[in-house]
Amino acid sequence: MVGVRPVQLLTSALLSLAALLASTALSAAQERIMTITATEPMTTDHPYGESSAPVYSMWCHIYGCLGRFDHTAGKPVGILAEKWEMIDPVTWRFTLRKGLKRHDGGPGPTSADVVHTLQRIRTDKESVHSSFVAMVDSIVPIDDLTFDIKTKQPAVNLVSALFDRFIVTSAELFAKHGREADKKFAFGWGPYRLEEYASDRRAVLRKNPDWREVDGYDPKEAPDVVILQQMREPEQRVTALLNGEVQVARLIPPQLIRRLEGRKDVKVQKTGGIEVMFLAFNNKMEPWTDVRLRKAVAHSINRQLIVDRLLGGHALVQDGIIGPNQFCYTGKPDRVLEFNPARAKELLADAGFKDGGPEIDFYTAVGRYISDRQVAEVVAQMLRQTGFKVRLHTPEYANFWSEVRRGRSPFYYMGRGSVFDASDPAGQLYGTGGSPRVQYSNPKFDALLKQQYGEADPQKRCQLWRELNQLLIDDVPTHFMWTHSVITGLRANVELAVERSGEFWLPRSKMK
Amino acid sequence: MVRAIVLRLLGVIPVLFLVTLVLFVLLRLAPGDAADLLVPDDAGEEEVARVRERWGLDRPILEQYWRFLLASLQLDFGRSYRYGADVFSLIVERLPATIELAFIALALAAIVAIPLGIIAALRKGSALDGAISVFAIAGVSTPTFWLGILLVLFLSAELNLLPSAGRLPYGVTLPHVTGIYLLDAILAWRLDLLGLISSYIILPALTLAFGMIGVIARITRGAVIDVAQEEFITTAVSKGLKRGEIIRHHLMPNAAVPIVTIIGLELGVLISGSIIVEVVFSWPGLGTLLYQAISVRDIPLVTGIVVAYTTMFIFINVLIDIIYFMVDPRIRASQAV
Numbered sequence: 006m007v008g009v010r011p012v013q014l015l016t017s018a019l020l021s022l023a024a025l026l027a028s029t030a031l032s033a034a035q036e037r038i039m040t041i042t043a044t045e046p047m048t049t050d051h052p053y054g055e056s057s058a059p060v061y062s063m064w065c066h067i068y069g070c071l072g073r074f075d076h077t078a079g080k081p082v083g084i085l086a087e088k089w090e091m092i093d094p095v096t097w098r099f100t101l102r103k104g105l106k107r108h109d110g111g112p113g114p115t116s117a118d119v120v121h122t123l124q125r126i127r128t129d130k131e132s133v134h135s136s137f138v139a140m141v142d143s144i145v146p147i148d149d150l151t152f153d154i155k156t157k158q159p160a161v162n163l164v165s166a167l168f169d170r171f172i173v174t175s176a177e178l179f180a181k182h183g184r185e186a187d188k189k190f191a192f193g194w195g196p197y198r199l200e201e202y203a204s205d206r207r208a209v210l211r212k213n214p215d216w217r218e219v220d221g222y223d224p225k226e227a228p229d230v231v232i233l234q235q236m237r238e239p240e241q242r243v244t245a246l247l248n249g250e251v252q253v254a255r256l257i258p259p260q261l262i263r264r265l266e267g268r269k270d271v272k273v274q275k276t277g278g279i280e281v282m283f284l285a286f287n288n289k290m291e292p293w294t295d296v297r298l299r300k301a302v303a304h305s306i307n308r309q310l311i312v313d314r315l316l317g318g319h320a321l322v323q324d325g326i327i328g329p330n331q332f333c334y335t336g337k338p339d340r341v342l343e344f345n346p347a348r349a350k351e352l353l354a355d356a357g358f359k360d361g362g363p364e365i366d367f368y369t370a371v372g373r374y375i376s377d378r379q380v381a382e383v384v385a386q387m388l389r390q391t392g393f394k395v396r397l398h399t400p401e402y403a404n405f406w407s408e409v410r411r412g413r414s415p416f417y418y419m420g421r422g423s424v425f426d427a428s429d430p431a432g433q434l435y436g437t438g439g440s441p442r443v444q445y446s447n448p449k450f451d452a453l454l455k456q457q458y459g460e461a462d463p464q465k466r467c468q469l470w471r472e473l474n475q476l477l478i479d480d481v482p483t484h485f486m487w488t489h490s491v492i493t494g495l496r497a498n499v500e501l502a503v504e505r506s507g508e509f510w511l512p513r514s515k516m517k
Numbered sequence: 518m519v520r521a522i523v524l525r526l527l528g529v530i531p532v533l534f535l536v537t538l539v540l541f542v543l544l545r546l547a548p549g550d551a552a553d554l555l556v557p558d559d560a561g562e563e564e565v566a567r568v569r570e571r572w573g574l575d576r577p578i579l580e581q582y583w584r585f586l587l588a589s590l591q592l593d594f595g596r597s598y599r600y601g602a603d604v605f606s607l608i609v610e611r612l613p614a615t616i617e618l619a620f621i622a623l624a625l626a627a628i629v630a631i632p633l634g635i636i637a638a639l640r641k642g643s644a645l646d647g648a649i650s651v652f653a654i655a656g657v658s659t660p661t662f663w664l665g666i667l668l669v670l671f672l673s674a675e676l677n678l679l680p681s682a683g684r685l686p687y688g689v690t691l692p693h694v695t696g697i698y699l700l701d702a703i704l705a706w707r708l709d710l711l712g713l714i715s716s717y718i719i720l721p722a723l724t725l726a727f728g729m730i731g732v733i734a735r736i737t738r739g740a741v742i743d744v745a746q747e748e749f750i751t752t753a754v755s756k757g758l759k760r761g762e763i764i765r766h767h768l769m770p771n772a773a774v775p776i777v778t779i780i781g782l783e784l785g786v787l788i789s790g791s792i793i794v795e796v797v798f799s800w801p802g803l804g805t806l807l808y809q810a811i812s813v814r815d816i817p818l819v820t821g822i823v824v825a826y827t828t829m830f831i832f833i834n835v836l837i838d839i840i841y842f843m844v845d846p847r848i849r850a851s852q853a854v
Contacts, residue, residue, distance in 0.1 A: 038687065046809060048600045052853050056557035130571050131601045136560035201687075204600060205809065206801045209687055236799055244674040245683045264674075358616050401815055403549030410553050410565075421558065433559055440561065 037516045039228035039499065041253040042236040042245065043207075047071040050187050051106070052172050052200045053125065053132035057256075058423050062508040063208060063233060064172040068193030069114065071099065072168040074425060076504045081164050083219040085114050085173055085194060094159035094459045095142070101150040106215055107175065114173050116146035121176030131184075134435035137170050159459030161466065165332065165426035169508075185457035196224060196512045197231060208233045216512060224512035231511055246271055246494045253501055254494035258375055259317035263314040265494050276491040277321060277330040279505045281430075282420040283483040284384065289444040290415045292363045297356040299481035302416075303342035305391040308486055311383055315376060320487040328488055330505050332426045333467040338475050342484065347483065364394040368403045368417040375489050381418050412441025418486075423506050428458060431473065435482055445482035525835050529828065536827050537589070537820055541582045550574070551814035552597050572598050580594050585820065595817035599809065604821035607806060612825065612835050613696025614684060615795070615802035617785040621718050622698075622725035627780060632728040634737025634776075635764070641742060646749040649734060656731030661790075663697070665724040665797040672720060682799035720796040725791055729783050740772035747771070773844050781837035785830040 045057040052064045065073070069085040083089075087102045105113035123144050126134045142155040156163060174193065178186040191199045197210035210231040217223055234251060236242045243261050246254035247268075253318065257265065257273070265273050284302065286293035293299055312320045324341040327334050353359070367388070369381035378399055386397040400408075408414045424430050432454055433439040437446040453473050460466040477483070491507045500515040553568040569575045573584070588595060594604035630653075637649040673681035684698065685691065691698060692705045699718075702710040744750065745768060753763045788803075795804030801821055810818035841848050 040687075046599070046813075048809065049602070051601055056560075056600050133560070133564075135555050135567070136564045138556055139561065139564075161811065164691065203801070204602075205805055206799070232689070234683065234799075235683055238666075238797060238799075241669060241681055241797065241799065244669050247674050248677040248681065250673075250680055401549070401812075403554055403812060404547075407549045407553045429559060433561075449608070507673070 034054055036230055037228045038230040038232065039253065039514070039516050040234050040251040042242045042251050042255050043233040044237060044242070044256050046205070047202075047208060047233070047235055047272070048204050049131070050191065050204070051129075051131045052174055052187060053129060053134040053182075054131050058506055058508055059233075060173065061170045063210075065169055065195060065199045066231075066511055067191065067195045067199045068172050068174050068209060069105075070169050070172050071193040072164070073508075073510060074165060074504070074506075076506075077502060078419060081168060085168075086168075087219060089164060091161065091163075091461060092153065094161075094461070095156045097154045097156070097160075097163050099152055099154065101152075102219065103150065105194045105359050107194055108198040108213060108396050109190070111175070111192065114175075114194050115149045116144075116152040117149075118153050118173050118176045120144050120146060120435065121179060122171065125174065125179065134170070137167060140166065149390055158455075159370055161458060162426045162428040196227075199318055200230070206235055210511075218512055222512070226515040226517075227512050228514065228516045233302050241495065246496065249496065252496040252499045255503075256507070257492040257494050258378075259319045261493070262317065262319070262492060270497050272495050272497055274493045274495055274501075274503055276286065276493070276503045276507075277318065277505055278488045278491045278507065279330050279425050280326070280374075280422040280507075281323060281326060281421045281424045281488055282320075282380075282418070282486040284486060285409075285414075285417050285419060285434075285443050285483040286481070287412060287415045287442075287444050288482050289412075289447075292356075292365070293415060295356050296375040296481060297352045298358075298363065299484070300342060301349040301352040301356070301391065302388060302393070303481055303484040304345040304352065305388050305393070306384055306484065306486070307344040307387060309344070312487055315379055315383060316487075317488070319490040319492060320375075321490070323485045325426045325478050325485055326424065327470055327474050328485075330488055331424060333463075333470040335467050335471045338478055340475065341478060342481065346391050353392050358392060361392045363479050364396070366396050366406070366415055367400060368398045368400065368405060368414050370402045370419065371399045373405075374418075377418060380486075384418065395439070409442055410440070412444055416421075420489075425506065427470070428454070431477075435477060443482050445475065445480070447480060450476050450480075522835055522838065526830070527839065529831050532831065533824055533827060534586075537585070537824060538582065540820050540823055541585065541816070543580070543820060544814065545578045545581075546569060547814070549814050551816060554813045555598055585817070589824075594821035597810070597818040598815045599813050600815075600818070604817050606817065608803065608821055608825050610696070611806050614800060615788055615791060617697040617699060617792055618721055618725065618795070618800060618802060619717060619784060620792060621722040622729065622787055622791075623780065623784050625722055625726040626729040626733055626783070628701045629726070630733035631737050631776065633730070634734040635741055635769075637734065637738040638741035638745065639764075641738075646738075651739075653731035653734045656727045656729070656734075659727060659733075661724055661728060662793045662797055664727055665721070665794055668720050668724055669797070679716050679720050681720070684801060685714065689713065721791075721794050721800050724794050724797070725787055729787065732783060733776070733779055737772070737776050740775040741768060744768050744772045770844070774841060777840050777844060778837060781833055781840070785833045788826065788829055788833075 043059060045059045046055065047060065049055055052068055054154045056233055065084065071086040072081050072083045075082045083102065085101055086099045089097060089099045092098050101114050103113065107113065107204045118394065123138060123141065126132050126138055140156050142159050145153045145155060147153060148265060154163065178192060182190050196213050196216040198213050200211045201209040212227060212229050236245060239256070239258050239261055240256040243257060243264050245251040250430060265271050286299050288294065308322045312322055321328065324338050367381065367385055369377050371378045381397055385397045388395050409417060409419065421430050434443050435445045435450060436454055437451050450473065453469055457466050457469040460469060491505065493503045495501060498517040501509050502513060503509050551572065552565045552574055555568050556564050573581060585595065592605055596602065597604055597607060600607055633649050637646045640646050669681045672678050689710065691701050691707065691710060694701045694704050697713045699711065702708065702714055728763050738842070750763065750767055753767050791802065792804035795802045796808050803825065807819065807822045810822065
């Protein structure tokens with residue numbers, strides 16, 4: 006150190022720091038890191054411990070699921086499954102892909118892993134996924150890569166109901182490590198492997214270099230690292246997108262879109278959604294046992310006006326449970342319940358409320374759906390204009406949902422997410438004994454619904470759905486409102502096809 | 518002094534018992550069922566029943582509470598319904614983030630508020646005093662979520678000076694010693710990270726501190742004005758002591774007791790009151806955890822967190838007592854007698 010001056014020391018220290026920063030910047034430049042906002046709770050590393058579409062999608066990218074629905078192509082696409090076919094009305098045969106390697110270098114997925122998955126979903130105490138597989142009677146391995154899914158009843162909708170939610174995990178790793186397999190040995194076969202999981206914060210996914218899509222597509226332009234960063238507040242998501250903290254901001258509410266428009270560094274992507282919003286009546290509670298009153302409500306609501314003025318045009322008015330964004334939509338129904346206040350007043354008079362009334366309680370969640378409270382306020386006002394005496398209630402979601410689930414809410418505004426194939430949601434909401442949420446019962450509806458579950462011919466099946474849709478419009482157990490558009494903000498250097506479900510498939514994304 | 522502290526600590530036991538009992542009853546009486554919120558929307562009643570049985574929600578409330586009490590004697594607060602993890606571990610994991618945020622906010626508030634309070638008191642009745650009072654009232658009256666969003670919009674979105682969310686970016690590793698990142702960075706001699714860590718903490722800390730600045734400044738002002746009217750200050754002035762000396766040696770030591778009290782109380786309020794700020798800034802502390810737990814009726818987790826808050830609050834009060842003892846010679850003298 007003799008002869009070294011403080012200035013020289015300082016200079017060399019600064020140069021070292023600069024070199025360190027430069028090397029960090031270089032390594033960062035070499036890796037394409039895409040940060041995507043996560044809007045739903047991320048509370049557990051248990052692959053079956055959380056139930057929301059974004060969480061299924063995350064685990065599907067990591068462990069792998071049987072397949073997904075490509076809304077752009079309009080068909081299901083395999084992920085771990087290579088092919089599938091209906092053998093008979095209660096049997097589907099699947100073949101898994103050859104040549105896949107587990108992230109730790111272990112063997113590819115086998116029928117034994119699929120059987121293990123079903124077993125774990127059903128028996129693991131932390132699993133909340135067992136309702137997805139309720140239709141499954143058993144899974145029968147045929148060979149290492151082939152297995153049959155036997156259903157309790159005919160289920161032509163099995164692929165759409167199960168495909169992307171059936172997260173396949175390794176039987177071998179679970180046998181060796183039990184629950185620790187999800188923490189320290191979270192190795193799957195998907196296009197990304199799990200690098201870090203911090204509940205309520207982020208999940209970090211690193212690209213699986215061996216991954217090729219089922220059609221051979223090499224995802225070389227996809228990001229090397231994807232960070233799913235929890236950001237529940239929309240304002241925060243938009244801000245993080247604008248200042249470059251994240252590259253993809255999901256679920257931008259209509260009122261915040263203006264902040265993103267007209268900028269060169271970000272773009273707004275709008276996708277037609279499949280979350281069906283509706284006004285639900287408890288059909289066994291007074292006064293909603295009277296179909297004239299349910300119809301009067303429907304005729305009182307100017308849905309297009311709400312969409313245009315309140316939702317900024319970012320929703321699509323929907324007349325039945327199936328709309329243009331969904332499977333089996335065969336065009337506008339023959340009869341629809343248009344906005345017609347004069348007709349609403351007539352129906353009210355017919356039902357004995359010529360001078361106003363009845364008094365009704367109307368419930369909505371707050372902050373659960375896009376602009377839910379504001380929508381409910383407008384709906385309440387429109388109903389008042391035709392004579393209903395409305396009391397609007399805005400309980401906390403936990404209370405709201407509990408009352409709805411138990412059939413104790415007389416009249417409420419809510420949505421049902423990811424209704425692409427409407428079979429199961431319709432069965433649960435409108436089928437006799439499906440659930441107490443709406444308390445609707447119509448033997449004709451039940452018979453048609455059962456028939457479509459066994460109808461393998463898509464054209465005939467969609468015709469049945471046209472009839473089912475019409476029945477729901479005519480009987481008005483619920484009044485359908487719209488599907489919200491899925492609005493996503495992206496940095497200009499990112500290409501990401503957001504599906505109607507709001508989810509995306511990362512191997513097909515591009516990041517420059 | 519030691520006897521007083523031991524008695525205070527023993528007093529924690531009935532307080533915690535009552536807090537857990539009231540919480541348990543209130544959470545069970547509240548509408549909304551944890552099982553409903555744990556299963557997917559399309560789950561049937563059988564699935565809900567299975568979940569209810571799995572978590573013991575089908576048992577009588579008194580039985581549930583008795584089991585909870587027995588287990589909590591061994592610091593076992595049960596498992597979170599939603600996180601599927603041990604409640605105690607979850608709290609221990611999240612607590613450092615909340616403590617770090619609270620202490621930084623407190624330090625910010627004290628650094629700004631005490632001088633402001635002193636200046637306002639020394640210039641009592643002046644325009645400056647009025648301006649400080651307006652600032653203090655604005656601080657007390659401003660909702661933290663609103664201020665937080667404004668700060669994010671201005672400093673993060675418009676000026677792009679600070680990150681809007683989280684605690685550290687991906688790729689930055691820090692040895693986990695205490696979980697308090699600033700402290701861990703110093704212990705690991707990663708001084709290069711102090712700036713980065715501070716950039717994440719500054720916005721939530723500022724948001725939290727703003728409300729507290731008003732309270733501390735007002736209390737400081739009042740305390741200084743009260744002490745300034747005491748005879749010993751008049752004596753000091755008469756003796757010709759310099760203004761600075763009077764403030765340092767006579768005024769502030771005597772005004773310190775109420776200031777220490779309010780700072781201590783505010784620390785408790787900060788730790789337990791940071792829930793909204795943590796949510797707004799996605800700060801992974803106890804507040805975010807509690808928000809999540811309440812929204813899904815996660816009873817073991819809510820109870821565990823509230824017990825943790827209560828315990829901290831009591832310990833902070835004990836700490837204030839000790840500080841009183843140190844700063845106020847009259848208390849020392851009375852204990853010595």
